[in-house]
Amino acid sequence: xxxxxxxxxxxxxxxxxxxxxxxxxxxxxxxxxxxxxxxxxxxxxxxxxxxxxxxxxxxxxxxxxxxxxxxxxxxxxxxxxxxxxxxxxxxxxxxxxxxxxxxxxxxxxxxxxxxxxxxxxxxxxxxxxxxxxxxxxxxxxxxxxxxxxxxxxxxxxxxxxxxxxxxxxxxxxxxxxxxxxxxxxxxxxxxxxxxxxxxxxxxxxxxxxxxxxxxxxxxxxxxxxxxxxxxxxxxxxxxxxxxxxxxxxxxxxxxxxxxxxxxxxxxxxxxxxx
Amino acid sequence: xxxxxxxxxxxxxxxxxxxxxxxxxxxxxxxxxxxxxxxxxxxxxxxxxxxxxxxxxxxxxxxxxxxxxxxxxxxxxxxxxxxxxxxxxxxxxxxxxxxxxxxxxxxxxxxxxxxxxxxxxxxxxxxxxxxxxxxxxxxxxxxxxxxxxxxxxxxxxxxxxxxxxxxxxxxxxxxxxxxx
Numbered sequence: 001x002x003x004x005x006x007x008x009x010x011x012x013x014x015x016x017x018x019x020x021x022x023x024x025x026x027x028x029x030x031x032x033x034x035x036x037x038x039x040x041x042x043x044x045x046x047x048x049x050x051x052x053x054x055x056x057x058x059x060x061x062x063x064x065x066x067x068x069x070x071x072x073x074x075x076x077x078x079x080x081x082x083x084x085x086x087x088x089x090x091x092x093x094x095x096x097x098x099x100x101x102x103x104x105x106x107x108x109x110x111x112x113x114x115x116x117x118x119x120x121x122x123x124x125x126x127x128x129x130x131x132x133x134x135x136x137x138x139x140x141x142x143x144x145x146x147x148x149x150x151x152x153x154x155x156x157x158x159x160x161x162x163x164x165x166x167x168x169x170x171x172x173x174x175x176x177x178x179x180x181x182x183x184x185x186x187x188x189x190x191x192x193x194x195x196x197x198x199x200x201x202x203x204x205x206x207x208x209x210x211x212x213x214x215x216x217x218x219x220x221x222x223x224x225x226x227x228x229x230x231x232x233x234x235x236x237x238x239x240x241x242x243x244x245x246x247x248x249x250x251x252x253x254x255x256x257x258x259x260x261x262x263x264x265x266x267x268x269x270x271x272x273x274x
Numbered sequence: 275x276x277x278x279x280x281x282x283x284x285x286x287x288x289x290x291x292x293x294x295x296x297x298x299x300x301x302x303x304x305x306x307x308x309x310x311x312x313x314x315x316x317x318x319x320x321x322x323x324x325x326x327x328x329x330x331x332x333x334x335x336x337x338x339x340x341x342x343x344x345x346x347x348x349x350x351x352x353x354x355x356x357x358x359x360x361x362x363x364x365x366x367x368x369x370x371x372x373x374x375x376x377x378x379x380x381x382x383x384x385x386x387x388x389x390x391x392x393x394x395x396x397x398x399x400x401x402x403x404x405x406x407x408x409x410x411x412x413x414x415x416x417x418x419x420x421x422x423x424x425x426x427x428x429x430x431x432x433x434x435x436x437x438x439x440x441x442x443x444x445x446x447x448x449x450x451x452x453x454x
Contacts, residue, residue, distance in 0.1 A: 009376070264446050265446070266333065267278070268443075
């Protein structure tokens, strides 16, 4: 079903997070104020990106990243304009000009740059076209999104939005149970590592902020990034004073539990019969 | 006569009143008023200002009350009052309006802070052509895999019953010391 909406309600960072967590394959089409961006993903990893009519052919990308000289670039454009990106890549590797790694690194850097530019888009419509991928003759990469998501989240400076996302600093954090995520491989900033080192269901976000000598805005910003990357989740702090309801429950006699279960079972039977 | 209470909450126009209306044996006591904000007027003409109130009589000794919270944020002072003593709560989310997902998440966190009772999230309007997929919504709402996110059409009694039953199963599981 539809995965579409407005960037005012759903930021590019949030979309990347969703695509990453759902391991989606397809193309995210974003209609910005002046141009359209198409970013393709395979199994939740960045595969390809294009913005507007910008020339993203392999020769251009390699030239921009100083992997091809101006002379080499002009020669390719004049004599091999009809050659596809995949064919050109093979020719350059076979001729010993570049390695496969050089080509993929240049493309990754270019696609990452396109996505970075999208972080500044706050107006526009988006839609996700399932299974739609770039033309066969284009080279795709396979780039984890976590670092990009954290980077995008860093750019989110709106205090009100952060307050909406993390309404209370009196909650605690715990690491999510995602065995496929290796935190060691992630490029966290010094500040993020400092916060990560204090994460424990016993510590409130406020306490972590104080320990890491960060203000409310700064700690919210970092926690938001970690939440968006799916590394942590917000939980009630362990050892927190019980709420009024918890106190009431704790005071209830033990035999009430069976009565309560009986009551719930009666409710279940009644609702089934509606 | 013993009474128990469940709360149906969620953003403005997420379908709380319809949800209660589908299963209540009395006409829902809805305290609706004309919308004052122009932006919200484009979504619907009237909204709940205090609370909706529905009833399901279980037997001569037991009655279940369903309370719907007001959708507009300026009435959120009512939430804490409504949450007192509830057995559990349901967060309604309009699957066709991703712009409300962030608010739904915020309401969920607020109610969890009021009372750590079991809850389920109901992805309403799943019959609409532009409804988001339930699993996409789970990611967008940042719901843990253990949290029940249930497809629903608030005007369809069967799906509403399913949401209520799933909440009751969660309440039973918690009483048995299991996960939510």
